[in-house]
Amino acid sequence: MRVDGREIPVTGSLLPPLTRRTSDIIRVVLAALGVGVVVVGSVITRPEWLALERSVSNIIGFLNPAQSNLVYLCYGVAILILPFVILIELVWRRQWKLMAGYAAAGLVAGLLLSITGTGLSAPQWHLQVPDRLDTFLSQFLDDPRWIAGAAAVLTVSSPWLPTRVRRFMWFLLLAFAPIHLVVSTVVPARAMFGLAVGWLVGAVIVLAVGTPALEVPLDAAVRLLAGRGRTVTAFTVLRPAGPGPLVLAAAVDGAERELIVDLYGKNQRSHSALRQLWRRLTFRSSETPSPYGSMHRAVEHRGLLALAVRDAGVAAHEPIAVSGLARGWSLYAHSVPHGRPLAESGAEILPAVWAALGTLREHQIAHGDLRPSEIRVRDGAVLFGGFASAEYGASDTQLQSDIAQLLVTTTSLFGREPAVRTAIEALGEQAVLDASRRLTKFALPPGMRRSVPDWSDRLGEARSEVRKQTGQDRIEAEQITRFSRNQIIQLVLLVGLVYVAYPFISAVPTFFTQLRTANWWWALLGLGISSLTYVGAAVALWACASRGISLWGLIVMQIANTFAATTTPARIGGLALSVRYLQKGGLGAVRATAAVALQQAVQVLTHITLLLFFSVAAGTSADLSHFVPDATVLYLIAGVGVGIIGTFTFVPKLRGWLNDSVRPQLQEVLGELVALARDPKRSVLIVLGCGAITLGQAGALWASVQAFGGGTTFITVTIVTMIGGTLASAAPTPGGVGAVEAALIGGLAAFGLPAEVAVPAVLLYRVLTCWLPVFCGWPIMRGLSAQNKI
Known part of the structure; x- marks a missing residue:
């Protein structure tokens, strides 16, 4: 990669795998649902739809026959030339790599709708100019193959088109149904099916080919860090983008020598929105923090929590920069975490671990993701990293969740007896007992379950040890989800x-x-x-x-x-x-x-x-x-x-x-x-x-x-x-x-x-x-x- 005359090597793949392209997957799912709705509406409830369309057409069809023909003529011309306008736009912008996707979308959509019980049915378009131009245009306007091809090529090309042009073209294509009602005709079911199939074909091709949102704006990140006094000399991909951000190690000229750069794109925003929606639907309101309005706000929240934890004296890294980048990306850069991982320490560090958690509780900060990799030890002091799920001004529920997570982590690393005993000595028996009610599967974050080996066994061990050391016959599990x-x-x-x-x-x-x-x-x-x-x-x-x-x-x-x-x-x-x-x-x-x-x-x-x-x-x-x-x-x-x-x-x-x-x-x-x-x-x-x-x-x-x-x-x-x-x-x-x-x-x-x-x-x-x-x-x-x- 060349930025401002300097060659900056990038090691590793920047592209997320197909299964992690959340925005594109959502588009495919919605398109498939659209095809299903059209099929159900055409096969099962078509008579009711016809009656409804005739009623609506009688209400809004105020044009006389001559005016209807004129409107139909103008709209037909627009639909006929729409694919060619898209092609000219791509050529004008020199999107040569997109030509294969454009051609594949149009051909696949047309072929799918040409399949009949006896084989392929060729289009019966008469290109010679007839006596009535509106009759000539109806061959294309009501033909499902032409509508499907136009929808497919527009879906494939949309991410590369300017916003205003893209919105106008989609408005023009989706005006297909209202135009029919205005000119007092029934919307052809086969054409609506073609529109849905074209969208689905284009969505699948976009998923396979990718969009500009996948292009990581590393050049903007380099210029931003240079403005903060850190000159980047190389990038190394530590973790590809997926449920979390794209994590890179940036070699820099300066005192730090290396920074960690987290980049959040549109796929992370979509995944985060789905996760927040799912949690709000399935978890109780006390378990779900307020949703973020945008990915930038979420990244900004993470940076601010890092500053708050640093002021408390238990932060493992220093925040460097938080900023929005091109194509909807957001950046959070911070120093390399200090100290060594908690797993490399002995059980003698346990009092310091729980004392550090007590410091967070005194400042009413909940970490939210106390997996072993987010806890580090430096000169006998315990520090925390991460903060992607942290909350300032945390509720009692969130503070109890931190205790439960740390019980599982320390039990996994040092054994259940010293982990529980040290927790009781540091926080008190009642606090540990209350938090142990959250030692359940759904109370643990998914990332933590993946990071702790045999997490279900460690969960049971921690719960039974708390019961043993507190003298309780049984510990009633906290109901985390809305429905038990x-x-x-x-x-x-x-x-x-x-x-x-x-x-x-x-x-x-x-x-x-x-x-x-x-x-x-x-x-x-x-x-x-x-x-x-x-x-x-x-x-x-x-x-x-x-x-x-x-x-x-x-x-x-x-x-x-x-x-x-x-x-x-x-x-x-x-x-x-x-x-x-x-x-x-x-x-x-x-x-x-x-x-x-x-x-x-x-x-x-x-x-x-x-x-x-x-x-x-x-x-x-x-x-x-x-x-x-x-x-x-x-x-x-x-x-x-x-x-x-x-x-x-x-x-x-x-x-x-x-x-x-x-x-x-x-x-x-x-x-x-x-x-x-x-x-x-x-x-x-x-x-x-x-x-x-x-x-x-x-x-x-x-x-x-x-x-x-x-x-x-x-x-x-x-x-x-x-x-x-x-x-x-x-x-x-x-x-x-x-x-x-x-x-x-x-x-x-x-x-x-x-x-x-x-x-x-x-x-x-x-x-x-x-x-x-x-x-x-x-x-x-x-x-x-x-x-x-x-």
Whole structure:
């Protein structure tokens, strides 16, 4: 690079990789969304758009036919010559390298819109002058290929065009739709599609080729530093531009001998804006500082914080210059950080580290990014660098975040015991305890997570050591994000509930008509019997957990469990909620999982035993074809099962997962079953509880059948409930909605119950055993979550 007659060598690549060109990536994403919107509008809602366009055209189409033709003629001429004007502008400005991109954009856009089901369709443009000039121009104005080519070449050329010229050309091209409405015509859908495709093609080419914003104004940086008394002799790229700035080492003539120059371009501004937007949407307001109006303001803030920290006596470098450069770039130059990295020091430096953080706290300064590389040691004093995330006049939240970050950093470098002990001695037990609530994944900056090896392990070590040294049983994590994990799960479950309830809601009018003939005393009896299932499930789980949990709490949890189980396929939500409740009650993760698995295993054994018993007791033949799948389905299920077994056998990762995760839990369950056989009282409680679940469901269905006139025995209903419920449990729909009703109605019909009794009886049974508990379970689950019991 030659600046003012001097040759200044530059070592390293100044260009960011394609994946880091944030501004260009955003342009591609928006263009792709534009194509999607046009496609959806053309294919799905085109009739509504036509009606709207005709209405708008009738309102604003005030021109008579002669005036409309004149406007159409003038605009058509402008669109026809637009690509040629862009080409002349590029030639005039000698943008020879851009010619390839210009040609590629026009050709690709035209070819994409020439593809048909039978191959490529050539343009049918008649260039001879016809009798009506507006008819001649309409060939180009309404042809999607010409519009796409014009949009593509304008997108590619825009970054190199002057601002006023670029804005005028885009205004001219985007006036395509309003002009059609003014002249009382409907906007051609194919031309709008061409406009969107052309923008997308141009955006992709711009991403690949680059823009002037990628050209780093190093010559301006050299002149700026020369004005500060530092003559640059060479540049070396230390870190290419990406999420952060382009970092260069500048060799200079002077006392410093070397400076660090951080350069921020438009891509960093776009990335910063997206990051700020994401944080404001997902993090609480106390966690997000005020957004910067521009990248220059952010760089300026960093320089001012460096001055403030220098005045406090703990700055690792001196700010040299902050300035805006050409093409939207900003510069922040500072001296090389003093001292050696913290990682090269021993544990004896820990008191000085926490004393330096105390100095920042006294000046109400939060650093915000205390990764190991930003902490240095010079002559026994600890200094800080960085300051890109620092805040002056910091809140208590930001100051606590600094303590949590430094706990992780010092734990990673010096071990958890000395790191936590020194922090407590320097800042006090309560300050460290409050800050330890922020030892969570989302509370740590992404850059710090990348810089600390095995950061999740260090996080857990620091949290457990704080708990140990402060004598706390547990440390409640601070909620950093706007929505906690439990809140997101509850939202998903609520959406699932709406989805699964829709078929039932559509049948509500007919069902209410049939309810007029029901005997409500039998319905109340069914509700009472169904409530026994929750008591039975709670007793069984209480015994499986070795009776270490409150029985009443388990009964209440079973109602919330109904909501979680109904709104998730295969009732996995209910199982997860049970495990979570037992863990919150004091059981370990493996022990809680084993207790729930033991209950499910005994439930299956009890279910099968009762099914065999009642089948023998029925002593009657019935058409059970509703329950038995076709042979093809059975073969398919068997083939899928064999394939799954083979996959888990031959894939090393899956085989390892079976050995490391599943096998210990199976051994735990088998051990519990053996211990259960040696404890008769506990065995009886679990078996009775599991039996109450099955018999309670059968009793509720029998009472529902009696409410509409009866016609079958309790034994028959029990068989239908067990067989139909078992088959329907494999349904992929949450709560088995649709499958349960079909299986039960078909089963009752197989035993001779009329449809006019079976259908309303099954619907009433589902109301009593599913939907009423679901709507009661939602507020109960929220209450348990608020009490931190799940």
